[in-house]
Amino acid sequence: MSNETYRQFDPWRPAPFKEEARKQIVSSHYFNVDHLTLESPQSGRFDRYVLHGNNGDSVGVLAVTSDGQIPLVEQYRIPTHRWTLEIPGGHASSPTERAQDVAVRKLREEGGYEAKEFVQFTRFIEEPSFSSQYTALFLATGLTPVERSVIGPESPRSDVRLYTVDEAMELVNNGTIVDAKTIIAIVRLHGGLLKHIKG
Incomplete structure (x- = not known):
């Protein structure tokens, strides 16, 4: 493993997977939860759950x-x-x-x-x-x-x-x-x- 850096870190480079579907499954005063279905060339289809805060930071x-x-x-x-x-x-x-x-x-x-x-x-x-x-x-x-x-x-x-x-x-x-x-x-x-x- 090398510590050599070839370019500056880029947090906005393209995602390594495609979002296929998103559905909100929890809604509350402070946060919501979405169920995501994603697809990756390496891993195929997979699911994730994402929490989103309401009303800003x-x-x-x-x-x-x-x-x-x-x-x-x-x-x-x-x-x-x-x-x-x-x-x-x-x-x-x-x-x-x-x-x-x-x-x-x-x-x-x-x-x-x-x-x-x-x-x-x-x-x-x-x-x-x-x-x-x-x-x-x-x-x-x-x-x-x-x-x-x-x-x-x-x-x-x-x-x-x-x-x-x-x-x-x-x-x-x-x-x-x-x-x-x-x-x-x-x-x-x-x-x-x-x-x-x-x-």
């Missing part, structure tokens, strides 16, 4: 207090039957709610803060093998504490915990934090995100 908010702490929210996640520590985040409540509006709302509802400034610093595909959903991450600074809203039935006793950047990075390294958007946000912050954006 999902959002995560990396908030940093004036003394350099990050609010992480305790969330109970039904698919994995476990509590997680996550940056505030979620989905638009309507097709007209923009990603930054979601960031403002989720930071207030889940994190218990309002911020003077929001800056989007990255956008990624959550699970490209079966989903077209993107997540946009925002850095929130100039924080003021506000009263949190009720989170919902999944996390009736959720709390917000404050960690320094180094403490949060240790929670990533030791496997306590397992949520992808939170890991990406903390690694970026630990690597100098604030200096990069502000400087």
Whole structure:
């Protein structure tokens, strides 16, 4: 196997298969699921299922207090039957709610803060093998504490915990934090995100 590169990576080159049929099999508030039938010269016909997020990107908010702490929210996640520590985040409540509006709302509802400034610093595909959903991450600074809203039935006793950047990075390294958007946000912050954006 060679590491030699013959051309720059091209993410938009032609697909190696043809889409023969597509049918929506699940429709919900947050996402839809399509059943695809595809054909490949190498593999013949095969089926795949693709999840599409509704109402634009999902959002995560990396908030940093004036003394350099990050609010992480305790969330109970039904698919994995476990509590997680996550940056505030979620989905638009309507097709007209923009990603930054979601960031403002989720930071207030889940994190218990309002911020003077929001800056989007990255956008990624959550699970490209079966989903077209993107997540946009925002850095929130100039924080003021506000009263949190009720989170919902999944996390009736959720709390917000404050960690320094180094403490949060240790929670990533030791496997306590397992949520992808939170890991990406903390690694970026630990690597100098604030200096990069502000400087």
